[in-house]
Amino acid sequence: MIEAHQLTRRYGDFTAVDGISFAVPEGEIVGMLGPNGAGKTTAIRMMTGFLPPSSGRVTVGGRDLFADPVAAKREIGYLPENVALYPEMRVEEYLAYRARLEGLERAAARRAIASALDRCLIADVRRQVIGTLSKGYRQRVGLAAAILHDPKVLVLDEPTVGLDPKQIVAIRELIRELGGRHTLLLSTHILPEVELLCRRVVIIDRGRIVAEGSPEALRERWLGTSQVRIGFAGAPPDPGAAAAALGALPGVEAVRAEGPETVHLECAAGADPRPEAFRLAVERGWTLRELAMEKASLEDLFVRLTTREEGAGEPAAGSAEEVAS
Amino acid sequence: MRGLLATFGRELRAYFFSPLAYVVLTFFLLVNGYVFWLILSYLNDPRARAGAPLELFFGQTIFFWLVLLFVTPVLTMRLLSEERRSGTIEMLMTAPVTETQVVLGKYFAALAYYAFLWLPTLAYVWVVAHYGSVDPGPVASGYLGVLGIGALFLAVGLFASSLAKNQIVAAMITFALLVVLFTFGLLESLVTGETAREVLGYLNLWQHMDELSKGIVDTRRLVYYLSAAGFFLFLTGRALEAKRWR
Secondary structure (H helix, E strand, O other): OEEEEEEEEEEOOEEEEEEEEEEEOOOOEEEEEOOOOOOHHHHHHHHOOOOOOOEEEEEEOOEEOOOOHHHHHHOEEEEOOOOOOOOOOEHHHHHHHHHHHHOOOHHHHHHHHHHHHHHOOOHHHOOOEHHHOOHHHHHHHHHHHHHOOOOOEEEEEOOOOOOOHHHHHHHHHHHHHHHOOOEEEEEEOOHHHHHHHOOEEEEEEOOEEEEEEOHHHHHHHHOOOEEEEEEEOOOOOOHHHHHHHHHOOOOEEEEEEOOOOEEEEEEOOOOOOHHHHHHHHHHHOOOEEEEEEEOOOHHHHHHHHHOOOOOOOOOOOOOOOEOOO | OHHHHHHHHHHHHHHHHOHHHHHHHHHHHHHHHHHHHHHHHHHHOOOOOOOOHHHHHHHOOHHHHHHHHHHHHHHHOHHHHHHHHHOHHHHHHHOOOOHHHHHHHHHHHHHHHHHHHHHHHHHHHHHHHHHOOOOHHHHHHHHHHHHHHHHHHHHHHHHHHHHOOOHHHHHHHHHHHHHHHHHHHHHHHOOOOHHHHHHHHHOOHHHHHHHHHOOOOOHHHHHHHHHHHHHHHHHHHHHHHHHHHO
């Protein structure tokens, strides 16, 4: 539905976005993930037609955004990172203005405004001057304005930034609901948000795509191993022997002690040595406090992909890896 | 056309909702009222040479220019710089409208507000007509000049507003450009070259208003205002586009 082809953007010598290509298929929610300053906003600004790319192109529903900007922009609803509104206007006036900009007829605009006010839960502030609204309400006004013309693609840049936890939950709820009706491209640096909302993730760092796929596939591909944490109630009499015995269990690749009472077992992909570990503990007479499987989180992946000490090995810096989802 | 009307409507409303517009309106009417009063008292002096008050009002005092040079930068300074400062430009440029529509919408809103500023001065015409006589021709051409020169000045102001993020900077740029435009004509008496004289004479705004206030309508003047205004509006569109490239 919206596709980036080799998008590049340079500011002088600095390359903010470096040849990224990806597509958001119709009906999907795709999350664009990256640390601050990774080039997310620049990429999004190019994909909404605000910034012209230095090279590369964007198509929206098959239309080239720079050859046919007016028609292509009509298909996009965009919530910028800094939701800038006109503080002197009332909510309803602002929405009416946006509806006129989008070219809605008077009657259609009235219907669209009523429904957007409803869906974004801002009907109670419709007569209020925007300058007096809280950040959460402004965010929702921005969102209401973005969905007025029922766009095919909705692009949201950091939609929950600067909101309080309650508002974040409300906005996420809203986004999830919008995902049912629109194709969605969502940028964020907050991981749980992506895990919660998106079926597909594009991870960007320093202007390049470093990984792409579904959250599960990414986890598996990059962090194939899961870990089992074992906590002893009182250290086992011979820690060395205990470690060796645990290491010999099927599916365990390495044993890492974390203090006298806790060890981590690094497991091969798909392996679950917990039953064997339990039996072993019974056999040796160890009293266990805990025995838990720790799934690597997307957070670990994110940290591994975007912090690169020299010689950190896999994943290779800057190489884009496609993972089947 | 749609985008033009949408921005025009919003901008015009913004004028009437902003306190600045009323400050400008008050300043404008106070100064013009004072000038009109000065003119009337001058003409009432039996020693004064005879003249029509409205001619003096439109073309033959420095006050007309002072007001124009100060008021137009204030009217236009906000138009684009504020959109850029607050970030609403991002919404505007990702909406399905063209730069030209946005620029023209804002320009015509400024022009409409400018015309609105002059509306109360029709009372002066009424006063003169009531207590004396008015020749409608020169009055009409005087207003034509007011609109023409306003159209030029506002286009310059809109251009300056597209250059700066800060309103005050935009106003200062406008003021500087307008002073240059205005003093072209005053240079006419200073330069010696024949061609330079002719060119500067063509651009002599003071001279233009003097003629127009007397009812002499020279279409070359109007062509100058409109083409220069068009040129600055074109530059505004370009500037708006160029800002996104950097």
